[in-house]
Amino acid sequence: MSRITKLRTVRIAERPNLIWIEIETEDGLTGLGETFRGAHAVEAVIHDQIAAQILGQDARHIEAISRQLHTPYVGFQGASAEIRAASAVDIALWDLKGQRHGIPIHEALGGANRLEIPAYNTCAGYSYNSNNVARRVISGQDTAQGPYDDQVAFNQDAGRLANSLLEEGYRAMKIWPFDVFAAATGGQNISLRDLKQGLEPFRQIRHAVGDEIEVMCELHSLWGALPAERICRALEDYGVFWAEDPINKMHDIDALADLRSRVKVPICGSETLSGSTQFRELMAAQAVDVVMLDLAWCGGLTEGRKIAAIAESHRRALAPHDCTGPVTLMAGLHLALHASTAIFQEVVRATLSTWYRELVTELPALNHGVVAAPTLPGLGTALHPEVKQRADAVARESH
Numbered sequence: 001m002s003r004i005t006k007l008r009t010v011r012i013a014e015r016p017n018l019i020w021i022e023i024e025t026e027d028g029l030t031g032l033g034e035t036f037r038g039a040h041a042v043e044a045v046i047h048d049q050i051a052a053q054i055l056g057q058d059a060r061h062i063e064a065i066s067r068q069l070h071t072p073y074v075g076f077q078g079a080s081a082e083i084r085a086a087s088a089v090d091i092a093l094w095d096l097k098g099q100r101h102g103i104p105i106h107e108a109l110g111g112a113n114r115l116e117i118p119a120y121n122t123c124a125g126y127s128y129n130s131n132n133v134a135r136r137v138i139s140g141q142d143t144a145q146g147p148y149d150d151q152v153a154f155n156q157d158a159g160r161l162a163n164s165l166l167e168e169g170y171r172a173m174k175i176w177p178f179d180v181f182a183a184a185t186g187g188q189n190i191s192l193r194d195l196k197q198g199l200e201p202f203r204q205i206r207h208a209v210g211d212e213i214e215v216m217c218e219l220h221s222l223w224g225a226l227p228a229e230r231i232c233r234a235l236e237d238y239g240v241f242w243a244e245d246p247i248n249k250m251h252d253i254d255a256l257a258d259l260r261s262r263v264k265v266p267i268c269g270s271e272t273l274s275g276s277t278q279f280r281e282l283m284a285a286q287a288v289d290v291v292m293l294d295l296a297w298c299g300g301l302t303e304g305r306k307i308a309a310i311a312e313s314h315r316r317a318l319a320p321h322d323c324t325g326p327v328t329l330m331a332g333l334h335l336a337l338h339a340s341t342a343i344f345q346e347v348v349r350a351t352l353s354t355w356y357r358e359l360v361t362e363l364p365a366l367n368h369g370v371v372a373a374p375t376l377p378g379l380g381t382a383l384h385p386e387v388k389q390r391a392d393a394v395a396r397e398s399h
Contacts, residue, residue, distance in 0.1 A: 001058060002029070004059050005399070006397060007027050007054075009021050009395065015325075018035075018324070020387075022092065029100060035085065036325055043396060046088070049082075062093045069082075070086050078251070083298075083299060087300040090300025091301060091328075094378070095378040099379070103377055105378060105380075109334065112373060114337055115372065116373060117370070118342050119170065119344065119370065120164055120172030120173060121150065121349050125350055128151055158175065159203065161205075162205045169367070170213070171369050173212060174346070175217065177197075177199075177201045178198040186222045189224075206239075216241050217243055219243060223247055236263070242265065242267065244270075244292060245270050245271070250269045251272075256282070257286055259285040260287055266290060269291075270282070273298065291311045293321060295331045296325070300331075304331075308335060318339050322346050326381065332362050333345050362376065363382075
């Protein structure tokens with residue numbers, strides 16, 4: 001028996017969108033989970049709803065708990081607070097499973113298909129996505145906060161940034177230069193002038209490094225079908241590896257499938273979706289070429305491996321998302337190592353080199369743009385004990 005005896009949530013004011021959960025069991029183990037966005041709401045769901053459902057349950061029954069938590073009476077149609085909370089719990093249960101058996105999660109999932117996987121660098125900065133502002137508008141006048149403030153870099157000299165990444169061994173990068181133009185029309189149109197300005201970083205990259213680096217374009221679900229098609233067609237000239245989340249919103253599968261049928265650039269989606277059913281429908285409609293999932297939003301590793309299996313059955317590539325938190329990164333890496341069609345693990349070198357290291361004991365081993373398999377049991381990482389002692393930390397327990 002491995003009965004759940006305590007749930008503890010931890011959040012810090014410095015990173016107000018992040019929340020961690022620690023699940024303790026009667027056999028003395030502690031599993032770690034994480035999710036992102038709306039930390040206060042997730043905290044309430046965990047302690048006011050989930051605690052009463054899972055305290056006293058056997059932590060080994062991951063599938064049963066996942067089914068119980070992934071079908072709340074309300075909030076099941078997307079990555080709601082209920083599903084984000086369930087995702088964090090699920091990741092912690094898999095961490096417990098790996099620890100209990102003394103094996104990494106990728107082995108607990110059924111074994112690795114590979115022991116390393118290429119990383120691509122999402123060209124964000126040190127504070128990107130770490131506060132209550134989803135995306136910071138970049139202008140040419142912004143000043144870099146350090147050598148890895150890559151969002152400023154791709155707006156000012158994308159060719160130089162590409163060279164910097166190649167020097168560190170990265171062979172793929174992701175940028176989003178069109179975002180700043182969406183607000184003017186609510187994403188319903190993009191002028192030729194703005195289109196050409198948005199294409200400029202891609203031109204700079206190809207001029208500087210030729211075909212030595214793959215480039216992905218993130219579109220952040222900001223565009224209607226017409227401007228999305230215009231952008232995607234223009235990206236074809238630069239050999240863009242994928243256009244990610246091109247339309248608002250990505251659950252409009254018919255519109256997405258129609259767009260994919262009209263353009264040549266591969267379509268990637270979507271970290272914003274939740275659960276295997278939505279992903280099944282996405283792939284059945286042939287709406288994407290690459291499946292992007294976030295384990296802290298889609299239901300955790302239990303749902304994530306089901307989504308990976310659906311991707312395999314549809315011959316679709318898989319690429320776990322992370323530019324939010326270090327635990328999600330570790331969980332995504334384990335799935336990327338296990339899933340047969342996984343091709344990349346997303347990383348942000350700015351956060352890997354700075355505040356991620358301040359939060360957890362271990363991070364992925366990255367060498368020349370390739371991420372190695374963790375070898376420690378479970379996730380292979382834990383919260384630094386100091387995190388809970390911080391002056392800005394808020395910890396809450398249910399037992």
